[in-house]
Amino acid sequence: xxxxxxxxxxxxxxxxxxxxxxxxxxxxxxxxxxxxxxxxxxxxxxxxxxxxxxxxxxxxxxxxxxxxxxxxxxxxxxxxxxxxxxxxxxxxxxxxxxxxxxxxxxxxxxxxxxxxxxxxxxxxxxxxxxxxxxxxxxxxxxxxxxxxxxxxxxxxxxxxxxxxxxxxxxxxxxxxxxxxxxxxxxxxxxxxxxxxxxxxxxxxxxxxxxxxxxxxxxxxxxxxxxxxxxxxxxxxxxxxxxxxxxxxxxxxxxxxxxxxxxxxxxxxxxxxxxxxxxxxxxxxxxxxxxxxxxxxxxxxxxxxxxxxxxxxxxxxxxxx
Amino acid sequence: xxxxxxxxxxxxxxxxxxxxxxxxxxxxxxxxxxxxxxxxxxxxxxxxxxxxxxxxxxxxxxxxxxxxxxxxxxxxxxxxxxxxxxxxxxxxxxxxxxxxxxxxxxxxxxxxxxxxxxxxxxxxxxxxxxxxxxxxxxxxxxxxxxxxxxxxxxxxxxxxxxxxxxxxxxxxxxxxxxxxxxxxxxxxxxxxxxxxxxxxxxxxxxxxxxxxxxxxxxxxxxxxxxxxxxxxxxxxxxxxxxxxxxxxxxxxxxxxxxxxxxxxxxxxxxxxxxxxxxxxxx
Numbered sequence: 341x342x343x344x345x346x347x348x349x350x351x352x353x354x355x356x357x358x359x360x361x362x363x364x365x366x367x368x369x370x371x372x373x374x375x376x377x378x379x380x381x382x383x384x385x386x387x388x389x390x391x392x393x394x395x396x397x398x399x400x401x402x403x404x405x406x407x408x409x410x411x412x413x414x415x416x417x418x419x420x421x422x423x424x425x426x427x428x429x430x431x432x433x434x435x436x437x438x439x440x441x442x443x444x445x446x447x448x449x450x451x452x453x454x455x456x457x458x459x460x461x462x463x464x465x466x467x468x469x470x471x472x473x474x475x476x477x478x479x480x481x482x483x484x485x486x487x488x489x490x491x492x493x494x495x496x497x498x499x500x501x502x503x504x505x506x507x508x509x510x511x512x513x514x515x516x517x518x519x520x521x522x523x524x525x526x527x528x529x530x531x532x533x534x535x536x537x538x539x540x541x542x543x544x545x546x547x548x549x550x551x552x553x554x555x556x557x558x559x560x561x562x563x564x565x566x567x568x569x570x571x572x573x574x575x576x577x578x579x580x581x582x583x584x585x586x587x588x589x590x591x592x593x594x595x596x597x598x599x600x601x602x603x604x605x606x607x608x609x610x611x612x613x614x615x616x617x618x619x620x621x622x623x624x625x626x627x628x629x630x631x632x633x634x635x636x637x638x639x640x641x642x643x644x645x646x647x648x649x650x651x652x653x654x655x656x657x658x659x660x
Numbered sequence: 661x662x663x664x665x666x667x668x669x670x671x672x673x674x675x676x677x678x679x680x681x682x683x684x685x686x687x688x689x690x691x692x693x694x695x696x697x698x699x700x701x702x703x704x705x706x707x708x709x710x711x712x713x714x715x716x717x718x719x720x721x722x723x724x725x726x727x728x729x730x731x732x733x734x735x736x737x738x739x740x741x742x743x744x745x746x747x748x749x750x751x752x753x754x755x756x757x758x759x760x761x762x763x764x765x766x767x768x769x770x771x772x773x774x775x776x777x778x779x780x781x782x783x784x785x786x787x788x789x790x791x792x793x794x795x796x797x798x799x800x801x802x803x804x805x806x807x808x809x810x811x812x813x814x815x816x817x818x819x820x821x822x823x824x825x826x827x828x829x830x831x832x833x834x835x836x837x838x839x840x841x842x843x844x845x846x847x848x849x850x851x852x853x854x855x856x857x858x859x860x861x862x863x864x865x866x867x868x869x870x871x872x873x874x875x876x877x878x879x880x881x882x883x884x885x886x887x888x889x890x891x892x893x894x895x896x897x898x899x900x901x902x903x904x905x906x907x908x909x910x911x912x913x914x915x916x917x918x919x920x921x922x923x924x925x926x927x928x929x930x931x932x933x934x935x936x937x938x939x940x941x942x
Binding site for chain 1: 670685690694767773774777779780783861866871875910921
C-alpha cells in the first residue's frame with residue numbers, strides 16, 4: 341500500500357532507514373561472491389580450467405586437481421535424489437491427496453522434525469549405525485553382482501552408498517514439504533472435474549501432478565541443491581578418498597567434504613586458494629540451481645490464486 | 661475389465677504412497693531411538709559442568725563447549741537479528757518496490773547457500789585479516805545464516821497483520837514509521853519472536869561453518885577473539901576419534917542438540933498456533 345500523500349521528511353527517513361538494511365542484505369550476497377572470487381585468484385591463475393580436469397590432489401607437492409570432488413558431489417547427490425524423490429513425492433501425495441484430515445498435521449510435523457535434526461546428528465548415526473549395516477550388506481553381495489563396476493571393491497561400509505543413503509534421508513523432508521505446498525496450490529476444481537468425469541483416485545492424482553509439474557520439478561531441484569551443499573553427514577560416511585569411481589562401495593570425496601576436512605590446515609596460500617575455488621564453484625552451482633527451481637515454483641504459483649502462490653513460493657521448512 | 665485394471669492401479673498407488681510415508685518415518689524413528697538410547701545412558705551431570713578429559717581418561721564433559729555454543733550463537737544473533745528484522749520491515753512495508761523484490765530474492769538465495777560456503781566467506785573476512793580463529797568469526801558465519809531466516813519470517817508475519825490496525829493508527833494521525841513501530845510490529849511480535857527462535861534453533865545445529873572460524877578449544881574460554889569450543893564441533897571431533905569414551909560423549913552431545921532443536925520447534929509451533937487463533941479472532 342503506497343501512500344498517496346506528499347512525502348514528508350520523516351516518511352523519507354523511514355524509507356531510507358529501513359531500505360539501508362535491505363540493501364545490506366543484498367550486498368551480503370554480492371560480498372560472498374566477490375570474496376570467494378578474490379580469494380581464489382592464485383589458484384585460478386595458476387591452474388585455469390585444468391583445475392577441473394585433473395585428478396591429482398596432492399597438497400604436499402602443490403598439485404591441485406578438483407575433478408574427483410566434482411564427481412563425488414554430483415554422483416552422491418544424483419544417487420540421493422534417485423532414492424529420495426519417489427519417497428518424497430509419495431509422502432507429498434499422501435498428505436495432500438489421500439490422508440484423512442486428522443493425520444495430516446502429525447505427518448507434516450514428522451517430516452518437519454526430520455528436517456530439523458542437525459546434519460551432525462545424522463552423521464553420528466551414519467557412522468555408528470548405518471555404516472555397519474551397509475558393510476554387512478556389502479559383504480553379503482552375491483559374486484555375480486561383484487563383477488559389475490557398480491558393486492566392485494572391498495566392503496568397507498564407508499563410501500558412496502552410505503553417503504547417498506544419509507543424503508537421501510536428509511533430502512526427503514525438504515522435497516516433500518515443497519511438493520506438498522505445490523500440490524496444495526492445485527485448484528480443487530481440477531480434482532473435482534477429474535472425479536466428475538469418472539476418474540479413479542490415481543487418475544485424479546496424476547492430473548494434479550501434471551497440473552503442478554513445473555512446481556514438482558522445482559521441488560526436486562531444490563532438494564538437489566540441498567544435497568550438493570550438504571557437508572557434515574556426508575563427510576563422516578563417504579570415506580574421504582579423492583577418486584573417480586562408479587562403484588557404490590568405493591570411498592570417495594565431495595567438494596563440501598574436502599572443505600570441511602582440509603580448510604583449517606591449509607597454511608600455504610595456493611592450497612587455500614584452491615580450496616576457496618572449490619567453495620566458489622559450489623556457491624555458483626547451488627545458486628544457479630536455486631534460482632532455476634524457484635523460477636519453476638514461481639511460474640506455477642502465477643497460474644493459481646495469489647494466496648496459494650505465496651505458500652508455494654516460500655517453503656516452510658529448510659533443514660539445518 | 662478395463663475398469664478393474666484402473667481400480668487396481670489406483671489401489672496400488674495408494675499403497676505405494678503409504679509405503680513411502682512409512683519408509684520416511686523409519687529413519688526418523690531409528691535416529692531418534694539411537695540418540696535417545698545412546699545419549700541418555702551417556703548423559704550425566706559432569707557432561708554439563710566438566711571440561712573435556714584427555715583421550716583415554718574416562719570422565720570429563722562438554723561444559724566449555726556448551727558455553728561456547730551460546731557465545732557464538734549470541735554473537736551471531738546480535739548482528740543478524742536487527743538486520744533481518746529491519747530488512748523484513750522494509751520488504752513488507754514497501755512490498756511492491758523493486759528493492760523489496762530484490763531483497764526477498766537475495767534472502768532466498770542466501771538461504772540456499774551451503775553452510776560450508778558461508779564458513780569459507782566468514783574465514784575470508786573474519787579470520788584471515790586477524791590471523792586468528794575466533795569466536796567472533798564463528799558468530800559472523802552463523803549470523804550470515806540467520807539473516808535471511810529472520811528477514812523472511814518478519815516479512816511474512818507483518819503482511820499477516822490486518823490492514824484495519826494500520827489504518828486505524830494512520831487515521832489517528834500517526835506517521836507511517838510510528839504506525840509500523842508502535843502498532844504493526846507489536847501485533848506481529850509473537851510470530852516474529854518465534855521466527856527468531858527457529859533461526860536460533862537452526863544455526864545451533866550447524867557444524868560446518870564453525871570448523872574453520874570458531875575452530876575448537878580444549879580449554880574454557882569466553883574471549884571472542886580466541887578460538888572457542890562449540891557443542892557441534894566437539895561432537896564431530898569426538899565422533900571421528902577412536903576413543904569409545906569420546907563416542908559416548910558424542911552421543912550425549914547429539915542428544916542435547918536434538919533436545920534443543922525439538923524444544924525450539926515445539927515452542928515455535930505453540931506460539932504460531934496462538935497467533936493464528938488471535939488472527940482469526942481479530
